[in-house]
Amino acid sequence: MRKKIVAGNWKMNMDMQEGLAFAQAVDEYYRVKPSTKAEVILCTPFIHLSGVAEILKNGNVSLSAQNCASEPSGAYTGEVSATMIKSTGAGYVIIGHSERRTYYHEDDKLLNRKTTLAIDNGLSVIFCCGEVKAEREAEKQFSVVRRQLEEGLFTLSADDMKRIIIAYEPVWAIGTGLTATPNQAQEMHQYIRGLVKEKYGNESADQLTILYGGSCKPSNAREIFSKPDVDGGLIGGASLKKEDFTAIVEAI
Numbered sequence: 001m002r003k004k005i006v007a008g009n010w011k012m013n014m015d016m017q018e019g020l021a022f023a024q025a026v027d028e029y030y031r032v033k034p035s036t037k038a039e040v041i042l043c044t045p046f047i048h049l050s051g052v053a054e055i056l057k058n059g060n061v062s063l064s065a066q067n068c069a070s071e072p073s074g075a076y077t078g079e080v081s082a083t084m085i086k087s088t089g090a091g092y093v094i095i096g097h098s099e100r101r102t103y104y105h106e107d108d109k110l111l112n113r114k115t116t117l118a119i120d121n122g123l124s125v126i127f128c129c130g131e132v133k134a135e136r137e138a139e140k141q142f143s144v145v146r147r148q149l150e151e152g153l154f155t156l157s158a159d160d161m162k163r164i165i166i167a168y169e170p171v172w173a174i175g176t177g178l179t180a181t182p183n184q185a186q187e188m189h190q191y192i193r194g195l196v197k198e199k200y201g202n203e204s205a206d207q208l209t210i211l212y213g214g215s216c217k218p219s220n221a222r223e224i225f226s227k228p229d230v231d232g233g234l235i236g237g238a239s240l241k242k243e244d245f246t247a248i249v250e251a252i
Contacts, residue, residue: 003209005165005232006249007041007064007126008239009094010048019048023055025242030060038232038252042239043094043126046080053089064092064126067100070113082114082121093118094234096128096152098171108151115153115164124163126234127153128213129192133172141170142191149195158200165209166192167234173214174236182223182230185212189229218244221251 014022023042030040043064044052053063069079085093095118096111111127118125129148131141145168153164168188170180180188189210197205212224213234224230232252238244 002207002231004038004252005041005209005211006038006235006245006252007043007092007094007167007211007233008235008245009043009066009097009213010045010239011066011099011236012045013240014045014048016047016051019044020051020055022240022242023048023052023061026245027055027059027061029242029246036060036249036252038249040249041092041126043092043234046085049085049088049090057089062092063088063090064094065090066094066097068093068095068114068118068123070110070117072117082117082123085118086121086123090123092124092126092165094126094128094167096148098128098130098132098169098174101128102171108148111152112155115156116160119156119160119163124165126165126167126211128167128169128234130169130171130214136170136172141188145188145192146195149192154199158204161196161200161204162207165211166196167211167213168192169213169234171214175215177215179215179220179224180212182220182227185224185230186227189227193229216248218247218251221248225251 041062041064065085068082095114100106129145131144135144173179193205209231211232211234216233217238
């Protein structure tokens with residue numbers, strides 16, 4: 001069976017003390033309740049990584065960064081490399097989140113370079129894709145996602161693809177209160193799995209974990225996760241409250 005995952009993306013929230021306290025609370029919860037069917041990942045800002053890694057090191061919760069640099073090292077003031085992220089104890093990194101694509105104009109070629117560097121440095125990648133509202137209304141969502149995956153991911157080898165988790169995030173549903181219907185989510189997840197099958201074959205497609213991201217919350221998570229090609233979620237706002245986040249995990 002392919003891995004079920006629920007990843008909580010804190011975005012730019014929580015100072016150091018708040019973040020460490022939150023990670024401690026989540027870690028303690030999953031030490032008492034270790035039987036969850038999903039891998040739980042906390043995706044923190046860079047400043048939290050080493051502290052949270054220390055908290056999580058002997059528990060049941062994994063750690064991810066939210067981004068990495070597109071260069072391995074050098075004179076890139078303010079950037080954080082994949083090597084640095086790996087050295088903190090994190091095992092994952094988010095690449096291509098819609099907010100990075102939109103606010104920082106990260107294109108597919110750049111995201112491909114980041115993904116390659118992350119994998120080369122031993123990280124697994126949560127690679128995001130998805131369409132904006134105008135593209136959905138113009139019925140271009142499938143061509144947009146195909147382009148993002150072909151240019152951002154499909155230069156990888158089949159072995160490297162084993163380190164990839166794809167997160168489908170309909171951009172029009174992020175932080176807006178709108179949510180793709182469970183059938184819309186399933187339709188796109190099935191399409192994505194089909195693209196991977198077309199490129200890499202049945203085994204890669206069957207093993208690929210595909211997450212849904214976009215206003216997923218305790219009230220709708222169970223129905224979304226019940227769809228056969230939805231393997232969990234990349235959770236934004238609802239990951240900032242322990243009770244909401246753990247309820248979404250339990251919806252698996």
